[in-house]
Amino acid sequence: xxxxxxxxxxxxxxxxxxxxxxxxxxxxxxxxxxxxxxxxxxxxxxxxxxxxxxxxxxxxxxxxxxxxxxxxxxxxxxxxxxxxxxxxxxxxxxxxxxxxxxxxxxxxxxxxxxxxxxxxxxxxxxxxxxxxxxxxxxxxxxxxxxxxxxxxxxxxxxxxxxxxxxxxxxxxxxxxxxxxxxxxxxxxxxxxxxxxxxxxxxxxxxxxxxxxxxxxxxxxxxxxxxxxxxxxxxxxxxxxxxxxxxxxxxxxxxxxxxxxxxxxxxxxxxxxxxxxxxxxxxxxxxxxxxxxxxxxxxxxxxxxxxxxxxxxxxxxxxxxxxxxxxxxxxxxxxxxxxxxxxxxxxxxxxxxxxxxxxxxxxxxxxxxxxxxxxxxxxxxxxxxxxxxxxxxxxxxxxxxxxxxxxxxxxxxxxxxxxxxxxxxxxxxxxxxxxxxxxxxxxxxxxxxxxxxxxx
Amino acid sequence: xxxxxxxxxxxxxxxxxxxxxxxxxxxxxxxxxxxxxxxxxxxxxxxxxxxxxxxxxxxxxxxxxxxxxxxxxxxxxxxxxxxxxxxxxxxxxxxxxxxxxxxxxxxxxxxxxxxxxxxxxxxxxxxxxxxxxxxxxxxxxxxxxxxxxxxxxxxxxxxxxxxxxxxxxxxxxxxxxxxxxxxxxxxxxxxxxxxxxxxxxxxxxxxxxxxxxxxxxxxxxxxxxxxxxxxxxxxxxxxxxxxxxxxxxxxxxxxxxxxxxxxxxxxxxxxxxxxxxxxxxxxxxxxxxxxxxxxxxxxxxxxxxxxxxxxxxxxxxxxxxxxxxxxxxxxxxxxxxxxxxxxxxxxxxxxxxxxxxxxxxxxxxxxxxxxxxxxxxxxxxxxxxxxxxxxxxxxxxxxxxxxxxxxxxxxxxxxxxxxxxxxxxxxxxxxxxxxxxxxxxxxxxxxxxxxxxxx
Numbered sequence: 001x002x003x004x005x006x007x008x009x010x011x012x013x014x015x016x017x018x019x020x021x022x023x024x025x026x027x028x029x030x031x032x033x034x035x036x037x038x039x040x041x042x043x044x045x046x047x048x049x050x051x052x053x054x055x056x057x058x059x060x061x062x063x064x065x066x067x068x069x070x071x072x073x074x075x076x077x078x079x080x081x082x083x084x085x086x087x088x089x090x091x092x093x094x095x096x097x098x099x100x101x102x103x104x105x106x107x108x109x110x111x112x113x114x115x116x117x118x119x120x121x122x123x124x125x126x127x128x129x130x131x132x133x134x135x136x137x138x139x140x141x142x143x144x145x146x147x148x149x150x151x152x153x154x155x156x157x158x159x160x161x162x163x164x165x166x167x168x169x170x171x172x173x174x175x176x177x178x179x180x181x182x183x184x185x186x187x188x189x190x191x192x193x194x195x196x197x198x199x200x201x202x203x204x205x206x207x208x209x210x211x212x213x214x215x216x217x218x219x220x221x222x223x224x225x226x227x228x229x230x231x232x233x234x235x236x237x238x239x240x241x242x243x244x245x246x247x248x249x250x251x252x253x254x255x256x257x258x259x260x261x262x263x264x265x266x267x268x269x270x271x272x273x274x275x276x277x278x279x280x281x282x283x284x285x286x287x288x289x290x291x292x293x294x295x296x297x298x299x300x301x302x303x304x305x306x307x308x309x310x311x312x313x314x315x316x317x318x319x320x321x322x323x324x325x326x327x328x329x330x331x332x333x334x335x336x337x338x339x340x341x342x343x344x345x346x347x348x349x350x351x352x353x354x355x356x357x358x359x360x361x362x363x364x365x366x367x368x369x370x371x372x373x374x375x376x377x378x379x380x381x382x383x384x385x386x387x388x389x390x391x392x393x394x395x396x397x398x399x400x401x402x403x404x405x406x407x408x409x410x411x412x413x414x415x416x417x418x419x420x421x422x423x424x425x426x427x428x429x430x431x432x433x434x435x436x437x438x439x440x441x442x443x444x445x446x447x448x449x450x451x452x453x454x455x
Numbered sequence: 456x457x458x459x460x461x462x463x464x465x466x467x468x469x470x471x472x473x474x475x476x477x478x479x480x481x482x483x484x485x486x487x488x489x490x491x492x493x494x495x496x497x498x499x500x501x502x503x504x505x506x507x508x509x510x511x512x513x514x515x516x517x518x519x520x521x522x523x524x525x526x527x528x529x530x531x532x533x534x535x536x537x538x539x540x541x542x543x544x545x546x547x548x549x550x551x552x553x554x555x556x557x558x559x560x561x562x563x564x565x566x567x568x569x570x571x572x573x574x575x576x577x578x579x580x581x582x583x584x585x586x587x588x589x590x591x592x593x594x595x596x597x598x599x600x601x602x603x604x605x606x607x608x609x610x611x612x613x614x615x616x617x618x619x620x621x622x623x624x625x626x627x628x629x630x631x632x633x634x635x636x637x638x639x640x641x642x643x644x645x646x647x648x649x650x651x652x653x654x655x656x657x658x659x660x661x662x663x664x665x666x667x668x669x670x671x672x673x674x675x676x677x678x679x680x681x682x683x684x685x686x687x688x689x690x691x692x693x694x695x696x697x698x699x700x701x702x703x704x705x706x707x708x709x710x711x712x713x714x715x716x717x718x719x720x721x722x723x724x725x726x727x728x729x730x731x732x733x734x735x736x737x738x739x740x741x742x743x744x745x746x747x748x749x750x751x752x753x754x755x756x757x758x759x760x761x762x763x764x765x766x767x768x769x770x771x772x773x774x775x776x777x778x779x780x781x782x783x784x785x786x787x788x789x790x791x792x793x794x795x796x797x798x799x800x801x802x803x804x805x806x807x808x809x810x811x812x813x814x815x816x817x818x819x820x821x822x823x824x825x826x827x828x829x830x831x832x833x834x835x836x837x838x839x840x841x842x843x844x845x846x847x848x849x850x851x852x853x854x855x856x857x858x859x860x861x862x863x864x865x866x867x868x869x870x871x872x873x874x875x876x877x878x879x880x881x882x883x884x885x886x887x888x889x890x891x892x893x894x895x896x897x898x899x900x901x902x903x904x905x906x907x908x909x910x
Contacts, residue, residue, distance in 0.1 A: 083721055083723055084721060151707070152707075154707075154711035155710065156714055156805075170714060170718055252606070255609060255610065259611055262611055263611070266538055271725065349804060349805050350611075435710065436710075436891050438893060
């Protein structure tokens with residue numbers, strides 16, 4: 001359990017210096033190309049599915065969905081199908097009693113700023129079994145195999161259920177005590193500083209955020225003096241880290257509600273050939289909906305100097321707009337609670353996971369009922385906003401996928417009573433659920449990491 | 456948490472009297488019929504899938520499986536697809552400080568003895584939303600809706616992953632304090648007596664067993680005096696109920712191993728039209744493999760007097776033989792551990808769940824390598840067998856599906872070291888995992904209920 005993180009002072013300037021140097025050292029060019037220049041990838045003439053010639057990486061297929069949830073009850077869409085499970089791992093080591101994380105300056109083709117702060121290891125099995133004939137995955141031996149370190153976190157967690165079919169990644173935190181060979185693309189940063197950096201737009205990548213969210217944090221013994229939130233909110237968050245005390249509903253009730261939500265929704269999801277997805281068109285440059293909503297599938301050419309292979313071409317999914325991902329937070333009897341939403345996404349392994357209070361790209365809802373609480377979030381009093389930054393989704397699969405992540409502390413008279421598919425829960429309860437998969441979606445996990453930056 | 460159960464004395468004879476009376480009172484005739492007499496069900500001419508005309512209940516479809524696990528790496532098979540989630544609920548009430556369960560004498564067409572001891576509520580959504588236009592589901596209001604009792608257990612658990620496609624049922628235990636209107640098909644039995652009855656062949660049905668396994672048991676304060684096992688084993692089991700003390704591996708290590716096992720196996724599973732399942736043939740009376748292995752799909756006519764509807768016709772899955780389902784148990788430092796196996800079954804929602812040490816129908820392995828530990832179990836010294844009974848799988852879907860459930864306490868010199876896909880775990884650890892779905896398969900859950908009958 002990490003308790004020291006909150007009180008760790010940060011060494012001035014070390015990160016900025018390393019980061020600027022890394023940005024200067026690496027070249028990275030990403031250019032959209034037509035599909036017919038996508039060497040090593042091809043559309044199957046029968047199904048229309050897009051696959052790599054090795055059979056590895058991922059495929060773009062079709063998904064047909066029928067559900068009893070939301071304003072649209074039946075649709076089909078392209079989906080990324082990636083069966084293999086990758087490792088997202090952060091190596092942790094204590095320096096002078098202060099936990100540090102070995103963070104990586106990693107380029108991904110879809111990142112708006114190319115370089116983002118990433119976990120120590122971020123590798124699909126294709127990466128580390130070298131489907132693409134690149135170099136070995138650095139530091140992998142600390143996470144897999146007989147000589148790995150002490151495992152603090154090791155859990156499969158889902159990724160975007162609207163874009164991926166049943167994707168899970170292995171979120172790991174491993175502690176070491178001995179010397180770790182240095183490398184210029186990696187830097188030991190205090191855990192507290194990594195959390196602080198979440199407040200910088202598009203810096204800490206999605207993979208780092210989900211691993212951070214799974215870290216076991218114990219309530220701090222003293223106030224951190226964090227500059228990010230008023231002291232009353234910080235204290236309410238710190239109390240909220242306790243596993244049991246002060247929760248509006250006990251964990252059994254939360255689990256029972258979650259079971260009820262899964263039972264209430266029936267969703268039939270089937271992979272179909274991409275060529276049979278209705279309402280989407282494939283041109284020389286993209287697969288897109290006629291009305292331009294949701295996302296496009298495009299192809300890019302990538303030239304990089306610091307990746308395992310210096311250049312490659314690949315498809316990316318480009319969302320149609322920027323979303324809002326928000327937790328409403330409320331102190332109940334002095335304990336901070338956040339309002340989670342039981343969300344149905346077609347790519348979830350098990351139908352429903354807990355998402356943020358709001359998770360929506362507004363443009364996709366033109367002509368449809370707006371998602372609940374979206375208006376409230378967009379019109380929130382700036383004085384009540386405790387976290388507010390643009391953060392990117394995984395740049396290895398998504399092109400310029402930025403969302404505005406927000407935590408809003410609601411007014412005292414904001415009702416505790418909520419609709420049946422929402423529940424107020426504590427950080428401690430979310431921590432207990434995060435030991436297991438299938439509970440929190442990736443957007444909610446990102447926001448949990450953001451919450452940990454505040455106390 | 457139930458602690459009193461172990462020391463509750465049982466009222467003599469009450470169960471037997473009620474049970475004999477119920478068996479006399481109810482008529483039940485099950486007759487195999489050809490598919491073309493299966494009124495209201497039809498094979499889709501294009502796909503060959505077998506479905507009910509209402510669209511409800513379940514369908515028989517095909518499944519194509521490709522995996523990197525086991526002696527057979529690619530196959531297709533028929534599978535039961537039942538998207539809706541049913542409720543399996545036991546109502547609990549304390550009489551004189553002794554917890555009692557409201558158990559039901561319920562007939563199912565596939566049961567060898569027609570009548571088995573079942574949960575208070577055992578109903579698919581089709582049942583209680585009356586797809587088949589029968590009567591209402593008795594006692595459902597205690598489990599669903601605004602006036603339900605205090606929820607002790609509420610979790611979605613998987614069912615047979617070789618026969619069902621991603622089936623889950625909602626396992627519930629609800630406690631009441633007020634009066635409950637009686638009905639002749641239902642009887643309040645002490646929890647301890649229900650557990651004792653597990654030792655009678657084909658009496659406590661699968662649905663009751665899985666709910667019993669999810670009950671939160673606390674370690675008993677005094678020895679129960681149970682006649683089922685020697686005192687040393689009873690004490691080792693009682694110690695094993697503690698959530699943390701004395702486990703060979705702590706829960707974090709068990710979860711990490713489980714994650715590793717999920718990551719190691721890649722399995723691609725797709726529903727296909729039943730007509731495209733290779734190696735299976737449909738005749739007028741059955742869908743079966745050419746070599747007769749695994750199972751057949753048949754149709755039956757059912758005449759009953761005590762069911763919601765007096766007669767109906769339906770398909771059933773008839774397994775090709777009787778299986779052995781066994782836990783090896785071992786005291787390690789005085790704490791009982793059982794050897795769980797990370798099993799891959801194609802119908803699991805998430806690839807791998809923890810199964811018994813042995814789960815196999817021997818006949819299916821002719822010409823293939825035998826499952827590990829099967830020989831050991833079949834040749835075990837009778838003096839070391841702590842549980843041994845034939846128990847039936849769900850008679851609403853399976854025809855004469857009996858398995859021999861066995862718990863064997865291994866010799867002191869039996870190695871603690873085990874193959875990588877096996878782990879020794881305590882009952883307390885299994886209890887912690889049973890708060891969540893996706894961890895224990897239904898056969899392992901049955902054995903957990905059997906273990907609770909022993910301490």
